[in-house]
Amino acid sequence: MGIKTTPTKNIKKKPIKKTTKKNEGSFMSKVMKFIFKIVLYFIAVSLFFVVLYKFVPVPFTPLMAIRAIEHKKADKEAICSHDWEPLENISINLQKAVIASEDGLFLSHNGFDFGAMQKAYKSNSRGRKIKGGSTISQQTAKNVFLWQGRSYLRKGLEAYFTVLIELIWGKERIMEVYLNSIEMGDGVYGAQAAAQHWYRKDAANLTPIQAAGIAAILPSPRRFTATSSSSYINNRKKKIMRVMRTVGKINY
Known part of the structure; x- marks a missing residue:
């Protein structure tokens, strides 16, 4: 007997759905x-x-928190002297001193001093370390809103906040916040606390040489002292005093 075979039907294969790209x-x-x-x-x-x-008023800054943690790790007393004062209660001498020391074009630039930044970049690329070319506006943005460090992310955020405070605050408020928030000694923040710490007087009564003394230590306020200073700081004081005379009347 022969085996009967039934013809097979052509079974159409269903196409495989390509879900990978969709997913x-x-x-x-x-x-x-x-x-x-x-x-x-x-x-x-x-x-x-x-x-x-x-x-x-800015109650505290990220740097204050970082310093408190550093003191705790080192088993030191966590000192944070910070007394907010309106700008009219801060000596015009100190305002001139920080402009002379930190940012000569503060009153005229839009938050950035590209000439100083270019100069700093060229000098650093040659292996010479100088201050970074940051303006008072940039320093204020960094101190109030950001962490310390050197990264492209932080610099980008610093530029963002600098633009914001220039547009929203204006120069007078930037100077007020700057002088009330920056580090001016170990655990010393702002002009009033610095004036009391270094000279036992109010910020409103700082003389030109005393203001220059505080401004002179700003690059490294925990390393240098505004009184009984080293020859390096004394030379900086003299230079700042000379530049202060050229600042003229401050109109915010």
Whole structure:
């Protein structure tokens, strides 16, 4: 008997759905939406605090917290002397001194001194260490809103906050916040605390030489002293005093 065979029907194979690319696209879309939300949230929060600090004294800065942690790790007493004073209660001598020392073009630039930045870059590339070319506006942005360090991310955020405070605060408020928040000694923050610490007087009563003494130590306020100073700091004081005479009347 012969074996009967039935003809096989042509079975059409169902095409395999290519879901991999769709899944990848969906995943990337979710990631981009998440990043977009984070950026929007950051912008909203940063704007809130910039506007807030235009009117409200800055209570503390990230550097104050970092120094407190450093003191605790070293088993030192966590000292934080910080007394906020309105700008009218801070000697014009100190205002002139920090302009002479830190940022000669403060009253005229838009937050950045590109000439100083270029000079600093060229000098650093040759192996010579000088101050970084940051303006008072940039230093204020860094001290109030950011951490210490050298990275492209931090520099980018510093530029962002510098633009914001220049637009929203203006020069007078920037100077006021700067003189009330920067480190002026070990655990000493702001003009009033510095005046009391170094000279036992109020910030309003600082003489030109005393103001120059505080400004002279700003590059490294925990290393240098405004009184009983080294020859290096004394020379800086004299230079700052000479430049102060050229600052003239301050009009914010």
